[in-house]
Amino acid sequence: xxxxxxxxxxxxxxxxxxxxxxxxxxxxxxxxxxxxxxxxxxxxxxxxxxxxxxxxxxxxxxxxxxxxxxxxxxxxxxxxxxxxxxxxxxxxxxxxxxxxxxxxxxxxxxxxxx
Amino acid sequence: xxxxxxxxxxxxxxxxxxxxxxxxxxxxxxxxxxxxxxxxxxxxxxxxxxxxxxxxxxxxxxxxxxxxxxxxxxxxxxxxxxxxxxxxxxxxxxxxxxxxxxxxxxxxxxxxxxx
Numbered sequence: 736x737x738x739x740x741x742x743x744x745x746x747x748x749x750x751x752x753x754x755x756x757x758x759x760x761x762x763x764x765x766x767x768x769x770x771x772x773x774x775x776x777x778x779x780x781x782x783x784x785x786x787x788x789x790x791x792x793x794x795x796x797x798x799x800x801x802x803x804x805x806x807x808x809x810x811x812x813x814x815x816x817x818x819x820x821x822x823x824x825x826x827x828x829x830x831x832x833x834x835x836x837x838x839x840x841x842x843x844x845x846x847x848x849x
Numbered sequence: 850x851x852x853x854x855x856x857x858x859x860x861x862x863x864x865x866x867x868x869x870x871x872x873x874x875x876x877x878x879x880x881x882x883x884x885x886x887x888x889x890x891x892x893x894x895x896x897x898x899x900x901x902x903x904x905x906x907x908x909x910x911x912x913x914x915x916x917x918x919x920x921x922x923x924x925x926x927x928x929x930x931x932x933x934x935x936x937x938x939x940x941x942x943x944x945x946x947x948x949x950x951x952x953x954x955x956x957x958x959x960x961x962x963x964x
Binding site: 766768770777778780783785790791793823825827832833835837838839840841842843845 | 882884886891892893894895896899901940942944946949950951952953954955956957
């Protein structure tokens with residue numbers, strides 16, 4: 736059974752640019768959530784999607800956005816990149832997002848903003 | 850508000866030693882779930898265990914064991930006879946129906962096992 740797949744794994748962007756990260760959840764999983772991990776702030780919740788609807792959003796500026804497609808695949812976008820956006824972005828999937836579900840993570844996308 | 854505290858920032862042990870990673874949580878919800886994840890240098894968060902708030906039974910899986918105590922709001926993780934491959938950062942996390950589908954993570958404990 737394939738796990739959570741994230742692409743790209745590594746990328747370098749310049750300040751002011753935008754970036755799109757992709758996530759394919761485990762087959763059958765309809766909930767996808769995104770987390771940002773930095774040395775200073777640790778793991779922080781970005782947003783969660785279920786059936787193409789955003790159900791919750793963390794405390795991040797509007798430059799961070801996402802969407803989910805009908806096949807449950809998800810993308811997140813960061814516009815007008817800042818140096819502080821350099822981080823590991825992790826995607827997670829679960830069956831329904833219900834707190835009782837097991838939540839599985841992908842390998843993450845390492846973003847460096849220069 | 851929910852909070853997870855992993856007071857141990859770094860732990861270093863010699864192979865074959867036992868090591869316990871502490872996790873203390875705060876929540877007002879009566880139904881919640883606790884998780885432990887392992888993060889090797891590659892970055893992936895590897896799921897280790899999920900425990901619900903109504904099940905205080907301790908669990909053992911091979912060299913891993915977990916001690917859940919609601920009375921002290923703790924969910925500690927013990928590795929018996931540690932191996933070099935156990936070296937990683939370990940995260941404890943909490944989620945409940947009122948957390949909006951979001952995992953609240955502790956800051957993590959970096960475990961180094963040396964030969």
